[in-house]
Amino acid sequence: MxxxxxxxxxxxxxxxxxxxxxxxxxxxxxxxxxxxxxxxxxxxxxxxxxxxxxxxxxxxxxxxxxxxxxxxxxxxxxxxxxxxxxxxxxxxxxxxxxxxxxxxxxxxxxxxxxxxxxxxxxxxxxxxxxxxxxxxxxxxxxxxxxxxxxxxxxxxxxxxxxxxxxxxxxxxxxxxxxxxxxxxxxxxxxxxxxxxxxxxxxxxxxxxxxxxxxxxxxxxxxxxxxxxxxxxxxxxxxxxxxxxxxxxxxxxxxxxxxxxxxxxxxxxxKLLVPPSQDEVALTWQALVLGTRDYLRKCGFKKAIVGLSGGIDSALVAAIAVEALGAENVQGVGMPSEFSSSGSVSDAEKLAANLGIAFSIVPIREIYTRFTGALEPFFEGTAFGLAEENLQPRIRGSLLMALSNKTGALVLTTGNKSEMACGYCTLYGDMVGALAVIADVYKTEVYALSRYVNREREIIPEDTLTKPPSAELRPGQKDTDSLPPYDVLDPILRAYVEEYASAEEIVEAQGVDLALVRRVIRLVEISEYKRQQAAPVLKVSRKSFGMGRRFPIAARR
Structure with missing residues (x-):
């Protein structure tokens, strides 16, 4: 027939x-x-x-x-x-x-x-x-x-x-x-x-x-x-x-x-079978299609991406351009006093490589006003998490204001490793309509970014090689709070996707039990954040969202 x-x-x-x-x-x-x-x-x-x-x-x-x-x-x-x-x-x-x-x-x-x-x-x-x-x-x-x-x-x-x-x-x-x-x-x-x-x-x-x-x-x-x-x-x-x-x-x-x-x-x-593709290429296509259809089916055409000069926001911007066209993507840099000059220049270079509009909205003065208003409450305390999180929350407010004014949707830029461990700020870098790479581990972010650069440099090489940092305090690096991602990601994959116990992870991966338990604790105490996150494009066997249902108030 x-x-x-x-x-x-x-x-x-x-x-x-x-x-x-x-x-x-x-x-x-x-x-x-x-x-x-x-x-x-x-x-x-x-x-x-x-x-x-x-x-x-x-x-x-x-x-x-x-x-x-x-x-x-x-x-x-x-x-x-x-x-x-x-x-x-x-x-x-x-x-x-x-x-x-x-x-x-x-x-x-x-x-x-x-x-x-x-x-x-x-x-x-x-x-x-x-x-x-x-x-x-x-x-x-x-x-x-x-x-x-x-x-x-x-x-x-x-x-x-x-x-x-x-x-x-x-x-x-x-x-x-x-x-x-x-x-x-x-x-x-x-x-x-x-x-x-x-x-x-x-x-x-x-x-x-x-x-x-x-x-x-x-x-x-x-x-x-x-x-x-x-x-x-x-x-x-x-x-x-x-x-x-x-x-x-x-x-x-x-x-x-x-x-x-x-x-x-x-x-x-007489029938033909197309050549198979590797999982990196398939994941890229899935993320592009997911982004394009989310905006199109929700009645939107344009997207805004906060560009920090880091690899996560660079990858999300590249996905958005492939999905929507460069003319429909707006990049926004929001440097603070802790942002390195290299981060700003990397964001500018990325925007130029992608051919997208790019604007800089410094937040240093806004941050000073915020901390000044809070000084009576913060007086006598050391600089800490509250001051750090003020910065992404200022950025989130600015991005959402631009979204309201222009009708463009904000795309969040956090990856799965960060989402799993709660290394993200509610009402800050988590604001937005769609979590494009929140089902992509940090190590996979690097693989996808190399795929983006397979024909020419789009994501700057400096972005790919510099140590990842949230740049919320002087000299900050992700490894100050988290294990190296090549150690962290296999632990997360085993715990989040396979529901392996700490002991099973130690036996399979040969890692320290105390380290595994610390990672698991980070995952468990961050459930309240994930349940307030934007919808996550699912590309793994077990993503955060409707396919993974855990209570917030629970002892595990």
Whole structure:
């Protein structure tokens, strides 16, 4: 069968825009003689819709959109469509919404496959909203039998995963039904999967291996179409796949871009697979797409970045320029009496290399007025954290004032290492609309910055080589408060992402127990800061935000 994988970037709740997007891809697929066009999970409303699903009007709009999509199949020679959408449940018990793959043909809904396995881990909370399906059945498209699955329904293969999360395997059940199909329907096995599978490190490779093992086990061709684009913290990579019965990838759509991939399941020798990319390049693309879509889908075009001359703000500015264009990015330097001359010149050089507007707003006089006003309260005390944090809070106020005046969004510049340890200032360097690199460890910041400079120097070499410093007091360095990042980051990754204990980290990494316990203590006492942070673009297996839920008031 000639199938079109329509890898689209929907916006949550934009039913008219999503319908127009779907319609355009159907016409493109029809022009290339596709018999079936497949769209991602919840394509009519965008994923994840979250509590919007609690509104009956929202679900009704999604159903009306699905009816309009079905109209696109009306007429001789028109392709059938497989499209994801929420639909109301007919049953009177349980949840009132179901997550379905709807098979559309001849202007009508011909079949509906309800998602059975509703993920409830990390960023997923589908059991909160959807009623699970309780049975599976094969469908027929253009005279071909197909097994339709929705995302997680294909992720419970007992031969691949060491531990199954669910007691049933929908694919296994569908293949049992296939075994008793009459001829000629029982010929070539074809599994269709519509997904909204977000990106994180190694996810593309894991998805390929998992689907390859599933295809090989059931001697089937698997066609998986995945959503692309970013919605809030989640970035979807696309990378839609066609996998042959031998487990080999026959075709793959682009990563981090919309695409229309046409495949003929009877002619795999004509298909192409794009070259693989390393994780640094994929992370860069994810952060760029996440930044671009966050602003675009929230109705903004411009961004402001506070440039300190440090590597974190330099990387965020480079991401913003790639995402929005240099003409839409404003850099602001706000030196204090503790800022080095090199930091100012590095920020100026970065702005020139990126081609962005750059302004300097000194804060020394403002800081003097603040400390003067507080002198009656601070008198007799040593210079300390209160005086240090005044500086980023002044900067945060200035950035937000510029944001209010210009309509540009402030991008925060803190990394994951700082966020984990609380090495950041509430209402200071944490102010902003989007935490672009707050899921990127400091060591990864350096790798990404080198990637930015792969063709020419954009981030100044001095920025890459000087010791990192917040420059809030004379001679300050990050290592005054934190272990070196090449020691810190592996500890954080083990504790934050793998939930390893202090003793397990010591055994695995050979580091000092007292040091590990100090790092863990920093992570634990900083939870209140993270829960007040801007949304974090997720690129790791476990990011700060909705996928990591810990109480603030707790003894651990």
């Amino acid at each position: 000639r199938i079109a994988l329509a890898q689209i970037n929907p916006t949550v709740g934009d039913f008219a825009g999503n319908l127009a997007l779907i319609s355009g891809y159907v016409e493109r697929a029809a022009a290339q003689a596709a018999e079936l066009v497949i769209f991602p999970e919840l394509a009519t409303c965008g994923y994840p819709p979250a509590d919007l699903l609690e509104k009956e009007s929202f679900v009704a709009q999604a159903e009306a959109t699905l009816v309009a999509v079905a109209e696109l199949t009306r007429g001789e020679g028109r392709p059938a469509i497989l499209c994801g959408s929420p639909m109301r449940c007919e049953n009177v018990r349980g949840k009132h919404v179901r997550n379905v793959a709807a098979l559309l043909a001849d202007g009508a809904v011909h079949a509906v496959q309800q998602k059975m396995l509703l993920p409830f881990y990390d960023v997923f909370d589908e059991q909160r909203y959807f009623e699970p399906g309780h049975e599976q059945s094969l469908s027929v498209v253009k005279g071909h039998a197909v097994a339709v699955t929705v995302c997680e329904d294909a992720w419970n293969d007992k031969m691949f995963w060491p531990r199954q999360l669910y007691p049933v395997d929908p694919v296994e059940e569908l293949m049992r039904q296939w075994a008793v199909l009459p001829q000629p329907l029982s010929g070539h096995r074809l599994i269709l999967n519509i997904s909204a599978s977000p990106y994180w490190h190694d996810k593309i490779a894991v998805r390929q291996k998992m689907l390859g093992a599933l295809a090989k086990r059931h001697r089937a061709t698997i066609v998986m179409v995945n959503q692309v684009g970013a919605n809030d913290s989640l970035v979807f990579d696309g990378s839609s796949l066609v996998v042959g019965p031998d487990g080999e990838v026959l075709a793959q759509a682009k990563s981090f871009a919309e695409d229309l991939l046409i495949v003929d399941t009877t002619a795999p020798d």
